[in-house]
Amino acid sequence: MRIAIGGISVENSNFSPVPTTLPDFTVLRGDELLVGERYLGGVAQSHGVEARPDLTPGGVHVEFAPTLFARALPGGPLAADTYGALKTELLERLAAAGPVDGVYLDLHGAMYVDGMEDAEADLAAAVRGVVGPLPIIATSMDLHGNISAAYVREIDLLTAYRTAPHRDALETRQRAVRLLVRAIQEGLRPRIALVPIPVLLSGESTRTDVEPGQSLWASLAEVDAVPGVLDASLFVGFAWVDEPRAHAAAVVSGTDQAVIEHEARKLAQAYWDARHAFKFGVPAGSTDECIAWALRDNENGVFISDSGDNTTAGGVGDLPLVLERLLAHRIPSAVVGGLTDAEAVAACWQAGVGDAVETTVGGKLDTTHGQPLPVRGQVLALFDGDADKGRQAVLQVGAVKVVLTERRTAFMRIADFTQVGVDPLAHKIVVVKLGYLFPDLLRVAPKAYMALSPGAADQALTRLPYRRIARPMFPLDGEFTWQAA
Numbered sequence: 001m002r003i004a005i006g007g008i009s010v011e012n013s014n015f016s017p018v019p020t021t022l023p024d025f026t027v028l029r030g031d032e033l034l035v036g037e038r039y040l041g042g043v044a045q046s047h048g049v050e051a052r053p054d055l056t057p058g059g060v061h062v063e064f065a066p067t068l069f070a071r072a073l074p075g076g077p078l079a080a081d082t083y084g085a086l087k088t089e090l091l092e093r094l095a096a097a098g099p100v101d102g103v104y105l106d107l108h109g110a111m112y113v114d115g116m117e118d119a120e121a122d123l124a125a126a127v128r129g130v131v132g133p134l135p136i137i138a139t140s141m142d143l144h145g146n147i148s149a150a151y152v153r154e155i156d157l158l159t160a161y162r163t164a165p166h167r168d169a170l171e172t173r174q175r176a177v178r179l180l181v182r183a184i185q186e187g188l189r190p191r192i193a194l195v196p197i198p199v200l201l202s203g204e205s206t207r208t209d210v211e212p213g214q215s216l217w218a219s220l221a222e223v224d225a226v227p228g229v230l231d232a233s234l235f236v237g238f239a240w241v242d243e244p245r246a247h248a249a250a251v252v253s254g255t256d257q258a259v260i261e262h263e264a265r266k267l268a269q270a271y272w273d274a275r276h277a278f279k280f281g282v283p284a285g286s287t288d289e290c291i292a293w294a295l296r297d298n299e300n301g302v303f304i305s306d307s308g309d310n311t312t313a314g315g316v317g318d319l320p321l322v323l324e325r326l327l328a329h330r331i332p333s334a335v336v337g338g339l340t341d342a343e344a345v346a347a348c349w350q351a352g353v354g355d356a357v358e359t360t361v362g363g364k365l366d367t368t369h370g371q372p373l374p375v376r377g378q379v380l381a382l383f384d385g386d387a388d389k390g391r392q393a394v395l396q397v398g399a400v401k402v403v404l405t406e407r408r409t410a411f412m413r414i415a416d417f418t419q420v421g422v423d424p425l426a427h428k429i430v431v432v433k434l435g436y437l438f439p440d441l442l443r444v445a446p447k448a449y450m451a452l453s454p455g456a457a458d459q460a461l462t463r464l465p466y467r468r469i470a471r472p473m474f475p476l477d478g479e480f481t482w483q484a485a
């Protein structure tokens with residue numbers, strides 16, 4: 001059995017003015033795919049060697065043909081020439097791999113290519129064009145992906161994460177490959193039922209570890225077990241792209257058309273019926289409100305998410321708006337984790353540790369939502385040991401430590417702070433450019449608030465200038481009736 005592996009995994013906000021281009025990607029080619037945790041030790045043992053036994057029911061020999069896998073931090077629209085180059089190389093490698101029984105496409109699902117709608121459908125159709133109609137194409141995706149009928153038509157199997165914040169990325173990839181191997185082995189030709197749901201909510205309001213998300217996503221395992229079903233998925237969708245496919249969706253793969261349609265309708269109806277119950281998992285308010293709440297708390301280390309500039313959802317990561325409010329409120333101590341500004345970093349490196357620096361921070365990339373903030377501060381530390389972040393500098397501005405980074409980044413772990421010598425919990429307020437806190441921060445944060453700040457990942461969806469999404473859409477258009485069909 002031969003299975004090709006490849007994919008382009010990226011999440012693009014088209015409300016960001018900063019394009020995503022080739023240097024933003026980590027690209028794995030050929031056997032590079034099979035080194036490291038993403039596939040080896042998870043999905044494929046190695047090219048041309050036995051796959052892991054637990055992925056191969058019946059002990060069948062699976063040979064994996066790795067092609068190209070490209071992944072980038074969520075960002076602005078993907079430049080068309082970058083997408084073209086990645087797609088072309090993936091297809092060339094796929095063609096060179098020769099005949100395959102199946103293809104495993106490793107995607108995110110919210111790719112937005114400048115000037116093109118439904119990029120995943122374009123990629124899937126191109127892959128189908130290369131391999132022909134017979135091989136089974138299985139894909140795994142983030143539940144924050146946007147699913148269209150055109151995309152589903154090109155593939156045979158689809159599964160998605162069942163946790164947000166995500167804890168099951170590897171498990172999801174394994175499930176996709178296991179289903180693919182099973183389909184090939186048993187000679188199945190799976191079908192996919194898709195029911196679009198006219199609900200568009202942010203990931204922050206649809207977590208799977210609180211109700212109603214917890215029960216909804218937990219119910220997928222029961223659907224998997226229904227005879228005729230192979231896999232059930234529930235997609236929140238990705239709200240920061242203005243495309244007709246931006247909405248929630250229920251997707252069921254299986255072998256019995258009537259059964260998968262019935263189960264997909266049931267899931268879609270359950271999601272629709274729960275729509276009013278989705279809430280942010282933490283108190284959310286304006287930046288000023290969040291600062292006021294934090295100052296009233298007894299604890300130190302109160303986290304505030306600068307959610308409009310959330311770099312894990314396409315925010316640019318250079319907006320200094322929350323920093324400006326912290327300084328205006330004269331808070332006793334705070335740290336801002338991750339503000340991207342290569343020029344300010346260079347100024348700090350030029351000055352050296354201990355020296356004073358007068359510069360502007362942020363607002364140079366996301367000129368749609370912010371502008372540079374003039375500051376005067378002292379360089380506390382310089383660090384150059386994190387490839388994702390580039391050079392970094394800790395600048396003390398008043399009572400606020402600002403961790404400046406050369407490259408766009410997300411502070412998702414405590415280690416992101418400690419590696420530059422900052423103990424976040426020793427400060428009254430800790431600002432991160434996230435929506436919900438990632439597990440490592442959630443574990444230690446005594447309190448967390450979400451600031452509904454402006455930016456390319458604005459959580460106040462009613463503020464976004466949508467023109468292309470399907471209407472009516474809950475909650476943007478208020479109340480309307482709908483039945484899963």
Ligand SMILES: [Zn+2]
Pocket residue numbers: 142143144164166203
């Ligand atoms: Zn996601």
